[in-house]
Amino acid sequence: MFRIILSFILLTAAVSGQQKNVVHLSWDNVVGKSLDQNLSLRSLMLDYDAQNLEVWRAYSNFLPTLQYTGIAIHNLELPVLVFMGQRFQIGTNYAFQHSLDLNLPLFTGGSRFFNISAQQDLRKSLSEELKGAEQQTVLDALQAFFGILLADSLVTSARQAVEVAEVNMKQVEVFHAEGTATQLDLQRARAQYYSVIPQLETAESNRLLAHQRLKMLLDMPLEDSLVISDELTVKDFLDELKTADLDELKDISEENNASLKAVKHRLNAVETGERLSLSQFSPVISISGSLQHQAFSDDSKVAWKDYIRSKALTLSVMWPLFEGGRRVIDYQLAKIRTEQMELLVKQSETGVSIEVEQNFYRYNEAVKSLKSLEEAMKQSKESLRISNLLYAEGMSTQLDVLNAQLFYNSSQAQYLQGVYNYNINQLSLLKSVGRLNKIWNSK
DSSP: OHHHHHHHHHHHHHHHHHOOOEEEEOHHHHHHHHHHHOHHHHHHHHHHHHHHHHHHHHHHTTSOEEEEEEEEEEOSSOOEEEETTEEEEOSOSEEEEEEEEEEEEEEOTTHHHHHHHHHHHHHHHHHHHHHHHHHHHHHHHHHHHHHHHHHHHHHHHHHHHHHHHHHHHHHHHHHHHHTSSOHHHHHHHHHHHHHHHHHHHHHHHHHHHHHHHHHHHTTOOTTSEEEEOOOOOOOOOOGGGGGOOHHHHHHHHHHHOHHHHHHHHHHHHHHHHHHHHHGGGSOEEEEEEEEEEEEEESSSOOOGGGOEEEEEEEEEEEOOOOSTTHHHHHHHHHHHHHHHHHHHHHHHHHHHHHHHHHHHHHHHHHHHHHHHHHHHHHHHHHHHHHHHHHHHTTSSOHHHHHHHHHHHHHHHHHHHHHHHHHHHHHHHHHHHTTOTTHHHHTO
Protein backbone atom coordinates (compact mmCIF):
# COMPACT_ATOMS: atom_id res chain seq x y z
CA MET A 1 0.00 0.00 0.00
CA PHE A 2 2.81 2.38 0.91
CA ARG A 3 4.52 1.71 -2.42
CA ILE A 4 1.31 2.48 -4.30
CA ILE A 5 0.89 5.81 -2.47
CA LEU A 6 4.56 6.72 -3.02
CA SER A 7 4.31 5.91 -6.72
CA PHE A 8 1.17 8.06 -7.01
CA ILE A 9 2.91 11.01 -5.32
CA LEU A 10 5.95 10.74 -7.59
CA LEU A 11 3.78 10.48 -10.69
CA THR A 12 1.73 13.51 -9.65
CA ALA A 13 4.91 15.55 -9.02
CA ALA A 14 6.34 14.57 -12.39
CA VAL A 15 3.14 15.52 -14.22
CA SER A 16 2.81 18.83 -12.39
CA GLY A 17 6.47 19.62 -13.15
CA GLN A 18 5.78 19.21 -16.85
CA GLN A 19 2.75 21.52 -16.84
CA LYS A 20 3.16 24.68 -18.83
CA ASN A 21 2.15 28.08 -17.56
CA VAL A 22 -0.44 29.91 -19.62
CA VAL A 23 0.29 33.65 -19.72
CA HIS A 24 -2.32 36.11 -20.98
CA LEU A 25 -0.83 39.22 -22.60
CA SER A 26 -2.06 42.46 -24.06
CA TRP A 27 0.11 45.28 -25.36
CA ASP A 28 -0.13 47.34 -22.17
CA ASN A 29 0.87 44.61 -19.72
CA VAL A 30 3.73 43.65 -22.05
CA VAL A 31 5.14 47.08 -21.18
CA GLY A 32 5.00 46.35 -17.45
CA LYS A 33 6.49 42.88 -17.76
CA SER A 34 9.34 44.12 -19.96
CA LEU A 35 10.26 46.77 -17.38
CA ASP A 36 10.17 44.27 -14.52
CA GLN A 37 11.62 41.12 -16.06
CA ASN A 38 14.15 42.05 -18.76
CA LEU A 39 17.59 40.74 -17.73
CA SER A 40 19.74 43.44 -19.34
CA LEU A 41 17.57 46.13 -17.73
CA ARG A 42 17.92 44.52 -14.32
CA SER A 43 21.69 44.39 -14.78
CA LEU A 44 21.79 48.12 -15.59
CA MET A 45 19.71 48.82 -12.48
CA LEU A 46 22.41 47.12 -10.42
CA ASP A 47 25.01 49.38 -12.06
CA TYR A 48 22.93 52.40 -11.03
CA ASP A 49 22.66 51.11 -7.45
CA ALA A 50 26.43 50.60 -7.39
CA GLN A 51 26.98 54.19 -8.56
CA ASN A 52 24.76 55.44 -5.75
CA LEU A 53 27.17 53.77 -3.35
CA GLU A 54 30.09 55.46 -5.12
CA VAL A 55 28.47 58.83 -4.37
CA TRP A 56 28.16 57.92 -0.70
CA ARG A 57 31.78 56.79 -0.70
CA ALA A 58 32.80 60.20 -2.09
CA TYR A 59 30.99 61.90 0.79
CA SER A 60 32.69 59.60 3.28
CA ASN A 61 36.06 61.18 2.41
CA PHE A 62 35.02 64.19 4.53
CA LEU A 63 34.64 62.02 7.63
CA PRO A 64 37.57 61.30 9.96
CA THR A 65 39.10 57.86 10.12
CA LEU A 66 39.36 56.15 13.50
CA GLN A 67 41.66 53.17 13.86
CA TYR A 68 42.47 50.87 16.75
CA THR A 69 45.86 49.17 16.90
CA GLY A 70 46.87 46.43 19.31
CA ILE A 71 50.50 45.25 19.42
CA ALA A 72 52.17 42.53 21.46
CA ILE A 73 55.97 42.15 21.13
CA HIS A 74 58.20 39.38 22.48
CA ASN A 75 61.84 40.40 22.15
CA LEU A 76 63.79 37.22 21.55
CA GLU A 77 67.14 39.02 21.92
CA LEU A 78 67.56 42.41 23.57
CA PRO A 79 70.11 44.92 22.29
CA VAL A 80 73.29 45.34 24.42
CA LEU A 81 74.95 48.72 24.94
CA VAL A 82 78.63 48.84 25.90
CA PHE A 83 79.60 51.96 27.84
CA MET A 84 82.99 52.44 29.53
CA GLY A 85 83.65 48.76 29.50
CA GLN A 86 80.28 47.96 31.02
CA ARG A 87 77.59 46.00 29.14
CA PHE A 88 74.01 47.16 29.57
CA GLN A 89 70.97 45.33 28.23
CA ILE A 90 68.35 47.71 26.84
CA GLY A 91 64.63 47.08 26.85
CA THR A 92 62.37 44.41 28.25
CA ASN A 93 61.37 40.96 27.11
CA TYR A 94 57.78 42.00 26.43
CA ALA A 95 56.07 45.14 25.16
CA PHE A 96 52.35 45.77 24.78
CA GLN A 97 50.56 48.67 23.13
CA HIS A 98 46.94 49.70 22.60
CA SER A 99 46.23 52.86 20.62
CA LEU A 100 43.40 54.84 19.01
CA ASP A 101 44.40 56.98 16.03
CA LEU A 102 42.15 59.66 14.54
CA ASN A 103 42.94 61.34 11.23
CA LEU A 104 41.00 64.15 9.52
CA PRO A 105 42.12 65.80 6.25
CA LEU A 106 41.50 69.52 6.44
CA PHE A 107 42.52 70.54 2.93
CA THR A 108 43.13 68.37 -0.13
CA GLY A 109 43.16 70.96 -2.90
CA GLY A 110 39.42 70.49 -3.55
CA SER A 111 39.81 66.88 -4.66
CA ARG A 112 37.04 65.67 -2.35
CA PHE A 113 34.56 68.24 -3.71
CA PHE A 114 35.54 67.44 -7.30
CA ASN A 115 35.18 63.72 -6.63
CA ILE A 116 31.64 64.19 -5.29
CA SER A 117 30.70 66.28 -8.31
CA ALA A 118 32.13 63.72 -10.73
CA GLN A 119 30.38 60.80 -9.02
CA GLN A 120 27.07 62.68 -9.04
CA ASP A 121 27.41 63.38 -12.76
CA LEU A 122 28.17 59.71 -13.36
CA ARG A 123 25.07 58.80 -11.38
CA LYS A 124 22.98 61.19 -13.50
CA SER A 125 24.52 59.68 -16.62
CA LEU A 126 23.62 56.16 -15.49
CA SER A 127 20.13 57.35 -14.59
CA GLU A 128 19.64 58.61 -18.14
CA GLU A 129 21.15 55.42 -19.54
CA LEU A 130 18.65 53.49 -17.45
CA LYS A 131 15.79 55.57 -18.84
CA GLY A 132 17.07 55.02 -22.36
CA ALA A 133 17.44 51.30 -21.73
CA GLU A 134 13.88 51.17 -20.39
CA GLN A 135 12.58 52.81 -23.54
CA GLN A 136 14.64 50.51 -25.78
CA THR A 137 13.47 47.47 -23.82
CA VAL A 138 9.83 48.50 -24.13
CA LEU A 139 10.31 49.22 -27.84
CA ASP A 140 11.84 45.79 -28.41
CA ALA A 141 9.09 44.09 -26.42
CA LEU A 142 6.31 45.92 -28.26
CA GLN A 143 7.96 45.18 -31.60
CA ALA A 144 7.96 41.50 -30.65
CA PHE A 145 4.36 41.71 -29.40
CA PHE A 146 3.08 43.42 -32.53
CA GLY A 147 5.18 40.94 -34.48
CA ILE A 148 3.06 38.19 -32.89
CA LEU A 149 -0.12 40.04 -33.87
CA LEU A 150 1.19 40.39 -37.41
CA ALA A 151 2.15 36.73 -37.53
CA ASP A 152 -1.30 35.72 -36.24
CA SER A 153 -2.99 37.89 -38.86
CA LEU A 154 -0.79 36.51 -41.63
CA VAL A 155 -1.62 32.97 -40.52
CA THR A 156 -5.33 33.81 -40.69
CA SER A 157 -4.83 35.42 -44.09
CA ALA A 158 -2.85 32.43 -45.39
CA ARG A 159 -5.47 30.02 -44.06
CA GLN A 160 -8.19 32.01 -45.81
CA ALA A 161 -6.14 31.92 -49.00
CA VAL A 162 -5.90 28.14 -48.73
CA GLU A 163 -9.65 27.87 -48.13
CA VAL A 164 -10.47 30.14 -51.07
CA ALA A 165 -8.08 28.28 -53.35
CA GLU A 166 -9.58 24.96 -52.23
CA VAL A 167 -13.15 26.13 -52.88
CA ASN A 168 -12.10 27.42 -56.27
CA MET A 169 -10.35 24.14 -57.10
CA LYS A 170 -13.42 22.10 -56.18
CA GLN A 171 -15.62 24.39 -58.24
CA VAL A 172 -13.37 23.99 -61.26
CA GLU A 173 -13.37 20.22 -60.75
CA VAL A 174 -17.17 20.25 -60.92
CA PHE A 175 -17.12 22.42 -64.04
CA HIS A 176 -14.49 20.18 -65.59
CA ALA A 177 -16.62 17.11 -64.91
CA GLU A 178 -19.56 18.88 -66.56
CA GLY A 179 -17.38 19.81 -69.53
CA THR A 180 -17.62 23.58 -69.00
CA ALA A 181 -14.01 23.94 -67.79
CA THR A 182 -10.88 22.95 -69.63
CA GLN A 183 -8.09 20.72 -68.40
CA LEU A 184 -5.87 23.84 -68.30
CA ASP A 185 -8.33 25.57 -65.97
CA LEU A 186 -8.23 22.56 -63.65
CA GLN A 187 -4.44 22.45 -63.64
CA ARG A 188 -4.24 26.17 -62.85
CA ALA A 189 -6.70 25.84 -59.97
CA ARG A 190 -4.78 22.92 -58.50
CA ALA A 191 -1.46 24.75 -58.93
CA GLN A 192 -2.93 27.76 -57.15
CA TYR A 193 -4.13 25.59 -54.24
CA TYR A 194 -0.83 23.78 -53.76
CA SER A 195 1.17 27.02 -54.07
CA VAL A 196 -0.56 28.69 -51.11
CA ILE A 197 -0.11 25.74 -48.71
CA PRO A 198 3.64 26.46 -48.17
CA GLN A 199 2.75 30.09 -47.42
CA LEU A 200 0.51 28.89 -44.58
CA GLU A 201 3.28 26.67 -43.19
CA THR A 202 5.75 29.55 -43.35
CA ALA A 203 3.31 31.88 -41.57
CA GLU A 204 2.76 29.34 -38.78
CA SER A 205 6.52 28.90 -38.32
CA ASN A 206 7.00 32.67 -38.14
CA ARG A 207 4.26 32.85 -35.50
CA LEU A 208 6.03 30.29 -33.32
CA LEU A 209 9.33 32.18 -33.62
CA ALA A 210 7.60 35.46 -32.75
CA HIS A 211 6.22 33.90 -29.56
CA GLN A 212 9.67 32.61 -28.56
CA ARG A 213 11.29 35.99 -29.17
CA LEU A 214 8.81 37.74 -26.87
CA LYS A 215 9.33 35.10 -24.16
CA MET A 216 13.08 35.69 -24.33
CA LEU A 217 12.68 39.46 -23.99
CA LEU A 218 10.37 39.02 -21.00
CA ASP A 219 12.64 36.39 -19.39
CA MET A 220 9.87 33.82 -19.52
CA PRO A 221 10.37 30.05 -19.79
CA LEU A 222 10.27 29.09 -23.45
CA GLU A 223 7.93 26.22 -22.58
CA ASP A 224 5.19 28.60 -21.40
CA SER A 225 2.18 29.24 -23.58
CA LEU A 226 1.16 32.79 -24.54
CA VAL A 227 -2.44 33.81 -25.02
CA ILE A 228 -2.68 37.12 -26.89
CA SER A 229 -5.85 39.07 -26.25
CA ASP A 230 -5.26 41.86 -28.81
CA GLU A 231 -5.63 41.95 -32.56
CA LEU A 232 -3.52 43.79 -35.11
CA THR A 233 -5.29 47.13 -35.39
CA VAL A 234 -4.21 50.71 -35.94
CA LYS A 235 -3.04 52.33 -32.68
CA ASP A 236 -2.56 56.01 -31.89
CA PHE A 237 0.54 56.41 -29.72
CA LEU A 238 1.68 59.91 -30.75
CA ASP A 239 -1.33 61.88 -29.45
CA GLU A 240 -0.37 65.57 -29.51
CA LEU A 241 2.94 64.87 -31.28
CA LYS A 242 1.07 63.71 -34.37
CA THR A 243 0.85 67.29 -35.65
CA ALA A 244 4.41 68.31 -34.70
CA ASP A 245 6.79 69.15 -37.53
CA LEU A 246 10.37 67.95 -37.84
CA ASP A 247 11.98 70.98 -36.17
CA GLU A 248 9.67 70.71 -33.17
CA LEU A 249 10.48 67.03 -32.78
CA LYS A 250 14.21 67.76 -32.92
CA ASP A 251 13.82 70.39 -30.20
CA ILE A 252 11.91 67.91 -28.04
CA SER A 253 14.61 65.33 -28.64
CA GLU A 254 17.37 67.68 -27.47
CA GLU A 255 15.52 68.11 -24.18
CA ASN A 256 14.36 64.54 -23.61
CA ASN A 257 16.58 62.06 -25.47
CA ALA A 258 18.07 59.88 -22.74
CA SER A 259 21.21 58.81 -24.60
CA LEU A 260 22.10 62.41 -25.42
CA LYS A 261 21.54 63.56 -21.83
CA ALA A 262 23.61 60.63 -20.55
CA VAL A 263 26.64 61.50 -22.67
CA LYS A 264 26.39 65.17 -21.63
CA HIS A 265 26.43 64.23 -17.95
CA ARG A 266 29.43 62.01 -18.64
CA LEU A 267 31.16 65.00 -20.26
CA ASN A 268 30.57 67.00 -17.08
CA ALA A 269 32.12 64.18 -15.06
CA VAL A 270 35.18 64.08 -17.31
CA GLU A 271 35.60 67.86 -17.10
CA THR A 272 35.45 67.57 -13.32
CA GLY A 273 38.08 64.87 -13.54
CA GLU A 274 40.33 67.39 -15.26
CA ARG A 275 40.02 69.71 -12.25
CA LEU A 276 40.55 66.72 -10.00
CA SER A 277 43.91 66.04 -11.62
CA LEU A 278 44.91 69.67 -11.03
CA SER A 279 44.19 69.28 -7.31
CA GLN A 280 47.14 66.88 -7.09
CA PHE A 281 49.48 69.88 -7.38
CA SER A 282 48.23 71.39 -4.10
CA PRO A 283 49.41 70.43 -0.59
CA VAL A 284 47.41 68.16 1.70
CA ILE A 285 46.82 69.44 5.22
CA SER A 286 45.53 67.04 7.84
CA ILE A 287 45.22 66.80 11.58
CA SER A 288 45.66 63.60 13.54
CA GLY A 289 45.39 62.60 17.15
CA SER A 290 46.43 59.48 19.00
CA LEU A 291 45.80 57.95 22.38
CA GLN A 292 48.27 55.22 23.35
CA HIS A 293 48.67 52.85 26.27
CA GLN A 294 52.04 51.05 26.49
CA ALA A 295 53.42 48.49 28.90
CA PHE A 296 57.01 47.13 29.09
CA SER A 297 57.75 44.07 31.21
CA ASP A 298 60.05 41.10 31.52
CA ASP A 299 56.97 39.00 32.26
CA SER A 300 54.17 38.32 29.80
CA LYS A 301 51.60 38.82 32.53
CA VAL A 302 50.84 42.51 32.83
CA ALA A 303 48.04 44.36 34.58
CA TRP A 304 46.22 47.48 33.44
CA LYS A 305 48.11 49.52 36.05
CA ASP A 306 51.37 48.65 34.27
CA TYR A 307 50.35 50.62 31.19
CA ILE A 308 51.57 54.15 30.53
CA ARG A 309 49.20 56.51 28.76
CA SER A 310 50.27 59.09 26.19
CA LYS A 311 48.39 61.55 23.96
CA ALA A 312 49.47 63.38 20.82
CA LEU A 313 47.95 65.88 18.40
CA THR A 314 49.67 66.40 15.03
CA LEU A 315 49.12 68.90 12.25
CA SER A 316 50.83 67.79 9.05
CA VAL A 317 51.37 69.34 5.63
CA MET A 318 52.37 67.13 2.70
CA TRP A 319 53.28 68.78 -0.56
CA PRO A 320 54.82 66.57 -3.25
CA LEU A 321 57.30 68.73 -5.09
CA PHE A 322 58.54 66.27 -7.69
CA GLU A 323 57.16 62.86 -8.72
CA GLY A 324 58.82 62.33 -12.06
CA GLY A 325 56.20 64.33 -13.96
CA ARG A 326 53.34 61.91 -13.23
CA ARG A 327 50.95 64.66 -12.15
CA VAL A 328 51.60 66.61 -15.35
CA ILE A 329 50.96 63.49 -17.41
CA ASP A 330 47.74 62.79 -15.47
CA TYR A 331 46.52 66.31 -16.26
CA GLN A 332 47.32 65.96 -19.96
CA LEU A 333 45.49 62.63 -20.08
CA ALA A 334 42.48 64.23 -18.39
CA LYS A 335 42.43 66.97 -21.04
CA ILE A 336 42.54 64.34 -23.79
CA ARG A 337 39.61 62.49 -22.24
CA THR A 338 37.66 65.76 -22.10
CA GLU A 339 38.30 66.42 -25.80
CA GLN A 340 37.21 62.86 -26.62
CA MET A 341 33.97 63.29 -24.72
CA GLU A 342 33.29 66.60 -26.46
CA LEU A 343 33.63 64.84 -29.80
CA LEU A 344 31.34 62.06 -28.58
CA VAL A 345 28.71 64.62 -27.51
CA LYS A 346 28.85 66.26 -30.92
CA GLN A 347 28.60 62.87 -32.63
CA SER A 348 25.66 61.91 -30.42
CA GLU A 349 23.82 65.15 -31.20
CA THR A 350 24.21 64.49 -34.91
CA GLY A 351 23.18 60.86 -34.55
CA VAL A 352 20.07 61.72 -32.53
CA SER A 353 19.06 64.39 -35.06
CA ILE A 354 19.42 61.92 -37.92
CA GLU A 355 17.48 59.28 -35.99
CA VAL A 356 14.58 61.67 -35.38
CA GLU A 357 14.56 62.74 -39.01
CA GLN A 358 14.64 59.14 -40.23
CA ASN A 359 11.81 58.02 -37.94
CA PHE A 360 9.78 61.14 -38.85
CA TYR A 361 9.93 60.38 -42.57
CA ARG A 362 9.26 56.69 -41.98
CA TYR A 363 6.17 57.54 -39.97
CA ASN A 364 4.85 59.89 -42.66
CA GLU A 365 5.55 57.24 -45.26
CA ALA A 366 3.68 54.66 -43.16
CA VAL A 367 0.67 56.99 -42.82
CA LYS A 368 0.40 57.55 -46.57
CA SER A 369 1.05 53.95 -47.56
CA LEU A 370 -1.46 52.60 -45.02
CA LYS A 371 -4.31 54.49 -46.67
CA SER A 372 -3.29 53.23 -50.09
CA LEU A 373 -2.87 49.66 -48.88
CA GLU A 374 -6.27 49.69 -47.21
CA GLU A 375 -7.95 50.91 -50.36
CA ALA A 376 -6.06 48.38 -52.49
CA MET A 377 -7.20 45.55 -50.20
CA LYS A 378 -10.83 46.66 -50.45
CA GLN A 379 -10.65 46.87 -54.23
CA SER A 380 -8.90 43.49 -54.55
CA LYS A 381 -11.51 41.85 -52.32
CA GLU A 382 -14.31 43.23 -54.45
CA SER A 383 -12.47 42.21 -57.61
CA LEU A 384 -12.19 38.64 -56.32
CA ARG A 385 -15.90 38.54 -55.53
CA ILE A 386 -16.86 39.78 -58.99
CA SER A 387 -14.41 37.41 -60.71
CA ASN A 388 -15.91 34.41 -58.92
CA LEU A 389 -19.45 35.49 -59.90
CA LEU A 390 -18.50 36.06 -63.51
CA TYR A 391 -16.69 32.74 -63.74
CA ALA A 392 -19.67 30.93 -62.23
CA GLU A 393 -21.85 32.50 -64.95
CA GLY A 394 -19.35 31.61 -67.64
CA MET A 395 -18.55 35.24 -68.37
CA SER A 396 -14.92 35.12 -67.21
CA THR A 397 -11.94 32.81 -67.44
CA GLN A 398 -10.29 30.83 -64.70
CA LEU A 399 -7.14 32.87 -65.24
CA ASP A 400 -9.05 36.02 -64.19
CA VAL A 401 -10.13 34.30 -60.96
CA LEU A 402 -6.58 33.15 -60.19
CA ASN A 403 -5.19 36.64 -60.80
CA ALA A 404 -7.85 38.12 -58.53
CA GLN A 405 -6.98 35.61 -55.80
CA LEU A 406 -3.27 36.35 -56.04
CA PHE A 407 -3.90 40.09 -55.97
CA TYR A 408 -6.19 39.83 -52.93
CA ASN A 409 -3.79 37.59 -50.99
CA SER A 410 -0.90 39.93 -51.75
CA SER A 411 -2.82 43.12 -50.92
CA GLN A 412 -4.13 41.67 -47.65
CA ALA A 413 -0.64 40.69 -46.52
CA GLN A 414 0.71 44.11 -47.51
CA TYR A 415 -2.05 45.87 -45.60
CA LEU A 416 -1.32 43.86 -42.44
CA GLN A 417 2.36 44.70 -42.80
CA GLY A 418 1.38 48.34 -43.27
CA VAL A 419 -0.59 48.33 -39.99
CA TYR A 420 2.41 46.83 -38.21
CA ASN A 421 4.76 49.41 -39.72
CA TYR A 422 2.41 52.26 -38.77
CA ASN A 423 2.31 51.20 -35.11
CA ILE A 424 6.02 50.45 -34.82
CA ASN A 425 7.09 53.66 -36.58
CA GLN A 426 5.10 55.66 -34.03
CA LEU A 427 6.87 53.88 -31.18
CA SER A 428 10.27 54.37 -32.82
CA LEU A 429 9.59 58.08 -33.28
CA LEU A 430 8.55 58.44 -29.63
CA LYS A 431 11.70 56.64 -28.52
CA SER A 432 13.97 58.84 -30.66
CA VAL A 433 12.52 62.03 -29.13
CA GLY A 434 12.71 60.55 -25.62
CA ARG A 435 8.96 60.41 -25.03
CA LEU A 436 8.24 56.70 -25.20
CA ASN A 437 7.96 56.62 -21.40
CA LYS A 438 4.65 58.46 -21.63
CA ILE A 439 3.11 55.13 -22.62
CA TRP A 440 3.59 53.66 -19.14
CA ASN A 441 3.80 56.86 -17.11
CA SER A 442 0.28 57.82 -18.17
CA LYS A 443 -1.17 54.62 -16.68
